[in-house]
Amino acid sequence: MITVWGRATSGNVQMVMWAIAELKLEHKRLDVGGAFGGNDTAEFKAMNPNGLVPVVRDGDGPFLWESAAIVRYLAASYGDAQFWPTSPVARAQVDMWAEWIKTSFAPVLLPNLFWPIIGVTPDKRDHAAIAAAAARMKPLALMLDQRLSEGDYIGGKDICFADIIVGTLLYRYFTLEFDRAETPHLRAYYDRLSARPAYAEHAMVSYESLRAK
Ligand SMILES: N[C@@H](CCC(=O)N[C@@H](CS)C(=O)NCC(=O)O)C(=O)O
Structure with missing residues (x-):
């Protein structure tokens, strides 16, 4: 199960969610940031010191931030050779x-x-x-x-x-x-x-x- 912290109106959250959907991965998304707030708490900053969304956790793995790095992680972990070229x-x-x-x-x-x-x-x-x-x-x-x-x-x-x-x-x-x-x-x-x-x-x-x- 992949957990995504971030509001759906964030372009960077959208990028991660689109990747998850293309790869058909089980996930849940929590509304954080913007009008929802919650990203300037000590608890959130322990996940991402930038206080920005998205943050992603795959199972009990480490917390990941930076949307493009997250997409590359998902592609390398779950994509086929078309989605994540091996060469x-x-x-x-x-x-x-x-x-x-x-x-x-x-x-x-x-x-x-x-x-x-x-x-x-x-x-x-x-x-x-x-x-x-x-x-x-x-x-x-x-x-x-x-x-x-x-x-x-x-x-x-x-x-x-x-x-x-x-x-x-x-x-x-x-x-x-x-x-x-x-x-x-x-x-x-x-x-x-x-x-x-x-x-x-x-x-x-x-x-x-x-x-x-
Ligand atoms: N380089 C970061 C930028 C992250 C970023 O700027 N996130 C914005 C939303 S797109 C944010 O958290 N803004 C504060 C907020 O939504 O409260 C990434 O690509 O993930």
Whole structure:
């Protein structure tokens, strides 16, 4: 039994939940963080000193944090050779996109577009800063579009752990109101992910409760 601490509206929790669902693992999720609170207690910080969600425990194993590290753990433990490529070079070729989404794409999307749009009422938004961030987003989206012109998934014909790390954010990317680049391959990839029941349930989670009123 896998226990997940973290609210369903957290993108990082969504990533872990989507992986668990793709791998069909027995689990329970506890609402922690955001409006639920509970992540700044000494008890929670003993599990994750950062006081952030998600935290995962597999059976009576150690407490794990950092969403992408958790996805890699789950994939290595429970995935087949498609989901977690056994060849180090094949794995590195998809893992580089997983690292890239966390270190290049997300740092533009989340603090510069998602939160300035969702976390600020329309009358108080910095529209110039949002337009500048949208312009910075375009070459990144085009880079991912180019990769996805080469195959249905990050690693080619079927889904692997890197798609979970890359794909989770795309729900926010494609549903936020901002000026996006024309990316037909990325859009087709997002549509392909959206057709997966595990993605629809765990990654396409409404963020309306996070919207500033
Ligand atoms: N790098 C960490 C970031 C974790 C993180 O920032 N979690 C956010 C939610 S997405 C959080 O716990 N925020 C405080 C809260 O929800 O109360 C990861 O990928 O797991």
